[in-house]
Amino acid sequence: MSGSQHEDSLAERRWLNALAKGDPTALGGLYELYGEKIFRYTFRMLGNRSDAEDATAETFLRVLRRSAELRADGAFRTWLFRIARNLCIDKMRQHRLLELPTDAHYTGTEDRATLRVTVQQALSELPIEYRDPLVLCDLEDVSAKEAAEILQISVPALKSRLYRGRRALRDRLGGSIEKLT
């Protein structure tokens, strides 16, 4: 565990204890600690800022509503991501019903800058079982073990989805990826 992770772990424990005691600053402390991570994750999953803001706010509201279930045993971060993930899935279902667009737009131009947009678009079109491990492991640098815990699957299953997801992403990118040198 790095120094920064250790400090975060201590801070997490302190804020969870504070939350359990009804300290009015506790949720703010947890938001300070994890708000940006949850925002980044939800943005990557949902592809637009507005929905990511909604999902982030709701994630922390649920922490407060379900604070009786909390344990300061290191599983909080996993639990938090799980809440955020479930909210993202709900949002995605709504999008499918309403066909809302994402912030990313594919222009068809094949230079490096637009390739990023293409990759983001292709990622957002992947099935959730592939998008999840790619976002967690390749983009958010979550370990395979923790990602597996968040997704409630085994590490081998996580790896299998990660590898299939990368191949599915490549298939969606088609010729765009081959033009990169």
Place this chain on the structure above:
Amino acid sequence: MNEFYNKLVDLYAGGELTEELSDEMEAEALKNGALAQDMFTLRKTVEALQSLPSPDLTEESDYRILLKMQIQGTEVRRKSPESSHWQYHLLIQS
């Protein structure tokens, strides 16, 4: 390509092979066009994915998130305007 090579390519693309094994894969790819294509495109895919810029939690987004919580009856606010870390207050409105 057989399942064994597929697994190796997956590990190669994710940078999970040792340097020695990666070198062996690359040497093998020189003799096998299909393998080379698989390795090259998959590794480029992972690199392109990992090069995506990280979404910023801008001040505006931060403000809107806190506002959304407030609208739901939970206010998380800073103690003083100049503060940044560790200084949020939570007010639970009944």
